[in-house]
Amino acid sequence: MPDDAADRLFAEQYVTARQKFLDQAERxxxxxxxxxITEKGPQEENLSTDFVWIGNHEASKLILHTSGVHGVEGYPxxxxxxxxxxxxxxxxxxxxxxxxxxxxxxxxPWGMAWLRRYNEDHVDLxxxxxxxxxxxxxxxANYARLDPLLNPKSFPKRGEFFTxxxxxxxxxxxxxxxxxxxxxxxxxxxxxxxxxxSQLCESSQNFIDWCTSxxxxxxxxxxxxxxxxxxxxxxxxxxxSESADSSALTAxxxxxxxxxxxxxxxxxxxxxxxxxxxEARFPDIDWTSITQEFGTIKPxxxxxxxxxxxRLTHWSGKPPLRRLRSPERxxxxxxxxxxxxxxxxxxxxxxxxxxxxxINHLSEERV
Numbered sequence: 001m002p003d004d005a006a007d008r009l010f011a012e013q014y015v016t017a018r019q020k021f022l023d024q025a026e027r028x029x030x031x032x033x034x035x036x037i038t039e040k041g042p043q044e045e046n047l048s049t050d051f052v053w054i055g056n057h058e059a060s061k062l063i064l065h066t067s068g069v070h071g072v073e074g075y076p077x078x079x080x081x082x083x084x085x086x087x088x089x090x091x092x093x094x095x096x097x098x099x100x101x102x103x104x105x106x107x108x109p110w111g112m113a114w115l116r117r118y119n120e121d122h123v124d125l126x127x128x129x130x131x132x133x134x135x136x137x138x139x140x141a142n143y144a145r146l147d148p149l150l151n152p153k154s155f156p157k158r159g160e161f162f163t164x165x166x167x168x169x170x171x172x173x174x175x176x177x178x179x180x181x182x183x184x185x186x187x188x189x190x191x192x193x194x195x196x197x198s199q200l201c202e203s204s205q206n207f208i209d210w211c212t213s214x215x216x217x218x219x220x221x222x223x224x225x226x227x228x229x230x231x232x233x234x235x236x237x238x239x240x241s242e243s244a245d246s247s248a249l250t251a252x253x254x255x256x257x258x259x260x261x262x263x264x265x266x267x268x269x270x271x272x273x274x275x276x277x278x279e280a281r282f283p284d285i286d287w288t289s290i291t292q293e294f295g296t297i298k299p300x301x302x303x304x305x306x307x308x309x310x311r312l313t314h315w316s317g318k319p320p321l322r323r324l325r326s327p328e329r330x331x332x333x334x335x336x337x338x339x340x341x342x343x344x345x346x347x348x349x350x351x352x353x354x355x356x357x358x359i360n361h362l363s364e365e366r367v
Contacts, residue, residue: 006344009079010337014106014113015045017078021105024085025052035206039110039120042324047109049203051210054088055100061362062215063101063355064223069126069274071111071118075337076294077226079344080351081105087352099362101355104210107274108203114320115329116313117306117336119201127185127196127270128204129277136198139186142173146181150307151192155316162307166300182303185271191314193306196272204274211278220286222358225275226351228336229302231295234346238354239291241276242269253290253357260291288361292354294347296338305331 002008011017025032036048049068065084067077081103087093088101095101106112110120118124130136149165170178185196200208215221231237238256240249250257260269275289296302305328312318312328323329338344 001345001349005083005348006079006341009082009348010344011075011078014041014047014074014109015043017075017112018048018050018106018109020082021050021078021103024082024089025050028054028085028089030054033210035210037110037120037202037206041110041113042321045113047113049107049109049206049210050105051102051214052085052105053100053102053214054085055095056097057100057214058217059098059100060217060219061096061099062218062221063095063099063358063362064104064221065101065226065355066104066107066223066274067226068106068108068112069225070124070227070229070336071108071114071116072332073117073226073228073336074106074108074112075333076228076344076347078105080226080348083348084352084355087355093352093355093359095359096363099359102214104207107207110203114324115332116309117332118195119203121197121201122190122195122313123197123201124185124194125201125204126274127194127272128201129274130196130272131277131280136187136196139188140181140184142177142181143184143186145169146178147189147192150182150303151189152307152311153315155311156308162304163300166303170300179299180268183268183270191310193310204277207274208278208281211282215282215285218285220362221288222361223275223278223287223289224354224358225289225291227291227293228347229296230293230299233295233297233338234340234343235295236347236350236354237293237295239293241289244288249288249290252361253354257290290354292351294343294350296343297335302335305335 030052033051034048036046041047068074108119108125185194187196237258246259279287309328309332
């Protein structure tokens, strides 16, 4: 990897990251489909998810790379997409003739531009893709018990002892149970963390519309959804659903494969996840859906900064631009996209490596 790769690929603002992506697409003579959302960015700039397709548009096999579902995580996700695209351009990554690769660059552009994990409706888009017919209602067992700790309805004061309280309740409930309650997704408290919304959001519908328009010829998809936060620093966990053949996936992708189970992995089961929601809408496709999650900091400090940012947003009374420039939003960026050369090199290397594994996977003869 060139010494300047990390500095060159990472951006500090949404508009810069987007322009880097558009410039790379232009260098590769690729057509970009941009689908804008209604809301604007901090400088009244347009916000959009940008899609590119590399390879045969009638290909029956596809590698799908998505980033920025959780807004602020789009900064490393964008850099990783660029590094993969550069690998294709240079010939270091070779896409077979019967296979294509598509990029959905920043599924939640508002969250990225405003340094939030949530979107303009304060919705976690990775809890917003409920299957057709499932009601946007309910919350996990124990969430009501955790609500006063997770979602204080006032601005910070001294003597809250969040970390000690979080450790105590994790001990009382069991860490796996507490993790599941916090993260599963809830649909009853619009200002609380992990809110999944009351209906499909605009960005979610945009992504579904793109899939409808572009996946009609595709029979098999390996989907890599890029995320950061959970797990050891710079190490990627490859998270798959409980219904996946984890043994077969481990043979193809290595020991990093983990099932979405709070007792068995760094992650947890979720409602309304983007991958399960898309799979439910396109059931005739043979999906291999993997969440590539790169670790940053420990779980309780990560939860603490997410709680502080949510509290700032809803209870500080500060206007949007002051919230954007706040220490809480800066901490979100550092928490989900560490300013560490070592971390950035680690994620770039693994982002390209998993594409190589996906190419090999799709090249296997089906039994």
